[in-house]
Amino acid sequence: MTAAPAHTPEAVLQALRENQSAPNGPLRNARAEELVAAAESTGDRDLVRKALFELIAAYEFSTERGRMLVPFARLMQEWDKDPSAFDQHDVHRFHWMFKWVSSGMLTLPEIPLATVERWLSEMERRYRTAGYSERAVRQAEFTLAHETGDAERAARAFAAWTAADRDSMADCHACELNDQGRYRLHQGRTDGALDTWAPVLDGRSTCAEEPHRVLAESLLPLVRSGRLDAARAHHLRGHRLARGNESLLPAIGRHIEFCALTGNEARGLEVLAEHAAHLPADGNPAARLDLLGGTLVLLRRLLALGHGDQPAVAYGGSPRTVAELHGLLDAEAAAIAARFDARNGSTAVSERLRDRLAQEPLVERLPLGVRTGRLSAPRGAAPAPRETVGDAPRTGTAEDLPELVAEARRLRALGHPRTAEVWDRVAAALAAAGQAPDPLLAADLLDRRALAAAQAAEEAAGPLFQDVLEAYRAAGDPAGAALAEQRLAVAAIRGGAEPEAVRDLLARAADAARTLDEAEPARTRRVAAVELLRIRYEAMRREEAGDDGGAWTDAALAEFVATYAEGDGVDDLVGDAEQLRADHAWRSGDPERADALLASAVRRIVGAGRPWDAAEHLARRARLLLDLGRVDEAEDAARAAVEHGAELVDAGGSAALRTTLAEVLYRQDGKEAEAVAHALEAAHRWDAAGESAGPGAYARMLLAQALGAVGRHAEAAEVLESALPDLLKHGDEHVVRARDALARSLRALGDAEGAAEQYLRAAEVTAAWEHQGAHAQLATLAAECLSDGGLDDDAVAVYRRAVGLWETVGDPVSLARALRSLAWLEARGDFVAARRLMDRALAAVAADGDPQLLLERARTWSQTAQLVMEAADARAEDEEAPGGDASGGGGLATAGQESLALLDRAVAAAAALGPAGLDERGQCTGRAAWTERRLGRVEAAVSRVRSMIAAIGPAGTPDEERAVERLEFLLEKLTEAA
Incomplete structure (x- = not known):
């Protein structure tokens, strides 16, 4: 059996370094424990100390904090044996960890209070011996007193802590502010706590765990203070940091x-x-x-x-x-x-x-903007009462029943969105009074039930409307019966009935309307409504049959408008017809005519006293105006839509209006913050309408984009990540837009690798598009992020892909930029290949006549000059290294001359651009001056800068003033260097 190889000190040290950057948790802890044993096997006491330090740190930032006591006791034995064995860094770490152990003891109820007190005394003695301030000790005492409920001692220790001098043992400022704010909150001083935390929350004071903890602590105080927007933002941002x-x-x-x-x-x-x-x-x-x-x-x-x-x-x-x-x-x-x-x-x-x-x-409810699941319905729960017109919901009584019925009928005649709620109050009043409705009221209430069934797409809607028809006939209300005939036809259309059956029902409805008494106020409205319904149905049938029928529909609607334009009480129906004509004009490529029709439709409907019905038409007009580039008018229309839709009770309808306004605002510089508010409200209302995965996802994408535009990237990323699974089902354009927005926020948050992944996934989608510009742009952005994240090999591969795409697209500016970026990556290992790429970039923008191409030539010459100098420096380092080739042949002087020649061309190109090239010209002049300085030609360097200052002349524009200021600062530096 082969014995396991012995651990070498070098291998253990490298493993310790790797474990320091591992995620906190059991795996890091277990590895740290193994490395202590490995260090001990080497017999290197210094290495053992380093391993103990790593083990204590691993425990501190995990759920096993209490286990640090044993390794720290061992470390303290090492200290007591020979303090001189600890270098300056480890002396600091050793004393710093006293604080961890002191607070760690408090987290373990099995450690007696007397032991904690003794440890605090020991900490105080050792800090005094080492010459540290008592600040950290008094903070530890405050924590002990506060946690054990000793208010008087806590107050004394707090005062001593905050009065003592800060030194290298004091907690970082952010952590101290966290504890100080929590103490003030404990004292009931909410505003004082929030004021204390302000430097942490606004980013002035941070550390590895702040603002993570303060963001969490501030949540409920902010809500109690009424600062709901801040509370929402702190939750989204803070949860992302702490998760x-x-x-x-x-x-x-x-x-x-x-x-x-x-x-x-x-x-x-x-x-x-x-x-x-x-x-x-x-x-x-x-x-x-x-x-x-x-x-x-x-x-x-x-x-x-x-x-x-x-x-x-x-x-x-x-x-x-x-x-x-x-x-x-x-x-x-x-x-x-x-x-x-x-x-x-x-x-x-x-x-x-x-x-x-x-x-x-x-x-x-505080809307958060993120997509969440829905709770299952509580067992035995009754539906929550809905808001009613004017007042909060209330139960009707017999005394107010006649007024309620009159109000319900008035609102029904207006087509008011809250009519159903008042009918529900009528039903509740009847039940409370124990009364049976008269025949007409019974028909009205049955009509309410049928409409609710139709809204819920229930199959029972059709039979219910038949019952409504019979009930109105029995009650002697022919106008109500005529309306029921129309609703039967609508129910049949929605239910997918056969065309002949629908046409029969429409004919019946038309007959019922026409046979109404000439003196009946609703007669004209009933006749017009059925006729408009018939036109809509026939237009739909023609479209389903593949016959555009646009001309027929427009002609039929035009005849309808001409017939009823002067009709009494049907202006809103005429407006609806004009809206349909506007939609046809828009689809037919005549947006200006569509706009005029929509504007007329809105005027008619609002004039008819039904502003809520105009809201959707206003939103349509806002989207049309946005397409036409008339952004200010689009904003006016979108705002009017939200205002006119204030009475809508349908969450989806009001959500759509808010979504439109949010999009119009987001498209305008400086109005993104207001777009955030409307997109957030839209998402909340889509959720209430049960549309989280549909239009709610689009509203969240708008919300995230607006948040990103105002720099709130953590919130934007949290919102987008929650909505992304839904957005992936919305079509390629939305997928690309969402991933692009998420990538931008991740990149701003420093997650370059995560951003690159999103750009690459978006690029995969666009690879199938006919025009490859988006594919090329996304690949370029992905390559930039990979480079930012240190993944150079991957970045090179993606940049090469981007270069090929830009060549296909035929965009020389983007091609040159991608080639230059690729050149700098190649320069890390192969300056010859990098120079070839710079030459390709120059060739890509070689055409004359385009100022943008001339600017890119200047930039390419300038960056090639930098590359030449870096290649010379690299050769010089190789020659100086042991065994290097010392046959440089005056490399720096030669490179300097070549670099200056390139920079001269860049300066001339930038100068030819006039004011547009001023910034690039200044940068190139500065690089040339420093190159002259490196070659020992200080006077030539100064002369270049002074010549450009003279060429600019008396500074007139702000850009010229800034350019002169930078050049004069450069002169000072050149003189100092000389």
């Missing part, structure tokens, strides 16, 4: 709690599911209690809503419902809190847990 990080499980608990108290229970369950594996982790009882606390807030809220049977997450090896999981975790959390109380000699921990679990929801 999957074992050392941030308390923050995850805060995010779950936030979801529970803002009407986002389904989102809370999703966050819990991501971290459910950590629920039983007991290596850090304090952190576990924080996670359990937030989880229990959510579970209690779900129980209160009747979702006890809702599947939650697996626990103890078995799937659990909400009720089951609550029962298990409630008992465990109480037991952990009791253990802390017993150790601390107070009830502080249990009281905090009790207060946390007793919280009531802060808002009914």
